[in-house]
Amino acid sequence: MVKHSCNNVFSTWLDIYFQYKDSYDKINSFMVNNCDKVLDDINKKVELEIASGIRSDMLEMVRKTKQLTIYEYGAIAEEYIESSGLTKRQAEVVRLRKAYNFREIGKLLGISPEAVFKTYKQAIRKIENTMSAKRSDSIPGLSDQQSQIYMYYKEGLKPKEIAERLGISRDVVKIQIKRINQKRGTKQVNKK
Incomplete structure (x- = not known):
């Protein structure tokens, strides 16, 4: 040993x-x-x-x-x-x-x-x-998309801005933020 x-x-x-x-x-x-x-x-x-x-x-x-x-x-x-x-x-x-x-x-x-x-x-x-x-300070078990969204979210970007950067809808971003927060054990969702 x-x-x-x-x-x-x-x-x-x-x-x-x-x-x-x-x-x-x-x-x-x-x-x-x-x-x-x-x-x-x-x-x-x-x-x-x-x-x-x-x-x-x-x-x-x-x-x-x-x-x-x-x-x-x-x-x-x-x-x-x-x-x-x-x-x-x-x-x-x-x-x-x-x-x-x-x-x-x-x-x-x-x-x-x-x-x-x-x-x-x-x-x-x-x-x-x-x-x-x-x-x-990342969250284990995030998908690649969720990791990207989380990175931008931590930087203070709003779901609309994140959606524009990633070329996806704002609703998808909101859903993913909700899932990320569930994995983090928090209920905070930015709705703007």
Whole structure:
């Protein structure tokens, strides 16, 4: 088993991954929010061109960090394993992954390496969703459309403005905001 001091290193590696991911998401959000403003403003065109280059580099760093941290190092801290709602089997596989490869884990648990990998990927997805939700105040279980609507809603946009940006009806936005608030456990719906 891995010593506690290693968990701090593992936690740091995973934190680095999430920092890269958060930075990528912020750059992406900046580009989405400003893409309609570039037509008449040369400065905005330059900013978006620079942001596009940064976004590409950041996406590559997110991919590399994830590959190293999660799949090569198995660097998942115990606190993440315990707080992400993993099944007993998922937690067991994640813990074993710190010291063994998928084939060795399969032999230890009496399952195929493919089943080990699938279980590990499911666990990683749960951990990522839990950690992302904690970092960004987002809500687990939102669809892509609901996530976009929630992002704009948090920025203070009204349903009509959100609908215009996303090319959907205001009624769809209101319904989605209601569903988002249900998932958040609140009843607040902006009706304007």
